[in-house]
Amino acid sequence: MKYLEKLRNSGLRPTKQRLQICEVLFNTNKTFHFTINDLSEKIKKQTSKKISLATLYNTVHAFEKKGYLKQIPINSGQAYFDTNVTDHHHFYDLKEEKLIDLKNSDVGPINILKKINGKKIKSVEVLVKLED
Amino acid sequence: MKYLEKLRNSGLRPTKQRLQICEVLFNTNKTFHFTINDLSEKIKKQTSKKISLATLYNTVHAFEKKGYLKQIPINSGQAYFDTNVTDHHHFYDLKEEKLIDLKNSDVGPINILKKINGKKIKSVEVLVKLED
DNA sequence: TTTTAGTTTATAATGATTCTAAAAAGGTGT
DNA sequence: ACACCTTTTTAGAATCATTATAAACTAAAA
Numbered sequence: 001m002k003y004l005e006k007l008r009n010s011g012l013r014p015t016k017q018r019l020q021i022c023e024v025l026f027n028t029n030k031t032f033h034f035t036i037n038d039l040s041e042k043i044k045k046q047t048s049k050k051i052s053l054a055t056l057y058n059t060v061h062a063f064e065k066k067g068y069l070k071q072i073p074i075n076s077g078q079a080y081f082d083t084n085v086t087d088h089h090h091f092y093d094l095k096e097e098k099l100i101d102l103k104n105s106d107v108g109p110i111n112i113l114k115k116i117n118g119k120k121i122k123s124v125e126v127l128v129k130l131e132d
Numbered sequence: 133m134k135y136l137e138k139l140r141n142s143g144l145r146p147t148k149q150r151l152q153i154c155e156v157l158f159n160t161n162k163t164f165h166f167t168i169n170d171l172s173e174k175i176k177k178q179t180s181k182k183i184s185l186a187t188l189y190n191t192v193h194a195f196e197k198k199g200y201l202k203q204i205p206i207n208s209g210q211a212y213f214d215t216n217v218t219d220h221h222h223f224y225d226l227k228e229e230k231l232i233d234l235k236n237s238d239v240g241p242i243n244i245l246k247k248i249n250g251k252k253i254k255s256v257e258v259l260v261k262l263e264d
Numbered sequence: 265t266t267t268t269a270g271t272t273t274a275t276a277a278t279g280a281t282t283c284t285a286a287a288a289a290g291g292t293g294t
Numbered sequence: 295a296c297a298c299c300t301t302t303t304t305a306g307a308a309t310c311a312t313t314a315t316a317a318a319c320t321a322a323a324a
Contacts, residue, residue, distance in 0.1 A: 013289085013301060015290075015303080054282085055304070073206050074205050116225070123261045125258070125261075126258050127205045129257075186314090
């Protein structure tokens, strides 16, 4: 069990459900974007068991807090998550309603010149909206 | 009525409600960020009349489509709008849950090197998350 | 003023997310 | 294996933002 230790080390009990979710999210060489509903469907297909929505919400938020997932800032009715937690950006295709990764090197260095007193920068995210 | 013509020229009938909303949104030299609920409260205070939520949603979306408002890409349970429709960016203070404008010149030029076939760039928006 | 199409409204419906409280399961010590 | 305690899961209810509905209203045109 390759995720068992990862979970334990994070202080998260390696439950059946969490291990299954890890398989679906991380046992692939491609990263991807998903909503909670997408994840629910994916799990229904890939494994034959069902995991309750409440658990999916709990787990995704727990993984996000641990840095295993990132939420993507976008205006959509639902929350989008990314299994790619490296520093990068996104295209958003308005017509297809689809997100596309943008490597940091495809954007170039971004230098924030303004400083806010007593606050430090946690992240800098670029969203590039696309139209036809 | 300074907004009457603006609305007419946009193909929007200058109704009592829309004119009131214009007053609250645009009759100030400061731009600001708001949610539909914020706007509802502001209207209740500034004018003594109430406008139904449905109308606020309709009107804000109509104004957005006409380019009089912009929606800000952020992960929050509710939609945030900006009366500043010029090209600019945002800080998001995670603790205070508050948005702060970032002038384009405070970020410097952003050059998107990757191109997507058949799509053109509609907007480039930067969100800088702040923590203590 | 009559007509027409666009607008407002209360309310219902929807959809995503969070809450709740009870049952189940993981981990530890015996 | 067993008992104990704590965390986790779960179905279902509750909440919150947003959209849909359909009837009443109103601006503008004929």
